[in-house]
Amino acid sequence: MSFNNSSACYNDTNHINILPVCIYSFISVLGLILNLTALVFFFSQTKSRSQTIVYMTNLAIADTLLILTLPMRIYYHLGFEGLPPWLCDVLGLVLKANMYGSIFLLTCICFDRCMALCFPMSLHVQQGRRKAPLVCLGIWIFTFGTSLPIYLSRHTKVNNEHCFDNLPIYAMQTVVVLPTLILGFGFPLVIMVICSWGLVRAVQQSTVAQTKLVDSRKIYRMIATSLLIFLISFLPYHATLALLSQYSNISCPMRIAYRYSLMVACLNTVLDPIAYYFTTNTFRRSVEISTVQRMFPLSS
Template structure:
């Protein structure tokens, strides 16, 4: 860790750590509730599971794993020290791997929807869509397999600053270039192409012209997916570019921007479940109070017992 990074850490310690604590606390609590609820819905409604739902289930798992790393960041930003560096690096590995897993899964969700709408009668497309579980397995292997060597064989640090260490791996050209291209650039290009394909298919579809398909709903789905993707991941990858351009001793401003852009990227775990609700008809139609009661029978039983206790007894 560079002296400049240590100085920036000292300047940002103390009272200024309250903002990371608040942001990470919000993301961890709300994100955990949202994603556990989404997973309960996905696993409860196995009969209506589509190929897109397979991707969404894996996305919710990735978001949940990411959220589970945040309490230790809260612990650190509250001023507690003494965490071993290998433990901090391990949590960083899980966070980054699941963040890029979310990026790839969001990309394949968009691609799957594009294929389903653009080529609904193609047997080759339908056969390819059935391989969604294999694609998800490949994404898990890719994200953790690509991240693990960086933490195992990269340069080691004995700095005690845990999560405030300079992201030295991310500013090396041999790492940052593939990260920007494969981890953000290509997925963004694919999402843009698929979104354009979806819009074109809807405009040319005779079914959409007869109002049997709500084109506005599809447009809203496209806009929501792209907006969530850009809001969550564009700031983080933009700061990676700034870190690289600043060289081995980036300024405190760039380091601070990097740390807060990582928080924004983690916010994706809260936004994804909201996207499930507003862009997926099956999720929105099925997810109501009765569904929640069926998924959590203890609550419904307690409510019923409470209701019975409040009823007046016949004398």
């Protein structure tokens, strides 16, 4: 495989790449604040911890771990040198594993909501939903377990000189990128679309919704928000990945497109907590109450 080694494709020493620095800084600061706030709330729900809260807690942890890899990317795009190759590999592994962990956890949240609403009286469904901690454990093992062998083979196949500007090894091998696209994005997307359709149908057929005791528009907004966040965050990245796998000579614009699509995927760490706020009534009330208490500490 031949690459275009134009300096525009890579970040040079003592040269600040301003756009990645700004975007990653924004994600790091805002995402860390929002996810830590979410984790404080989720861990405080010891008495009313639902299956959805279990998935959301693990999602917030995955997003936080991803965010913790971004300061080194900011350091690199500021033009500093001295990052060892092994650190570039480890941080790349953590970012990609947590990104796909977030995808699977978002899918589980959507599936769990669908099962809870469509089959509220099914004993088997309720028993299956109680296995949420085991499902989360399986997701952690799967994402890191499948990513680790790929990154262990990186040194023998890829020049690691340019650290975070290097394309991931799975973007260069069709035998790897195809399962990544299918299992890491296509399959979760299909599940989310089917579950979203099932949720909409269940709400439309619900007698409670028809009597206006429940605002069905809020439920529709929740469904649309979850699906939209998923598509905005991960569709550009995987579309770029699919294009990269089709070419043996990867041009400079394609490298830049991959770099920016990865930034968009990282933006998911900011969008997830916003989704918690707008789709979880208890979380919204708790955040609003705690904010008021901090603003007016002497108020009853």
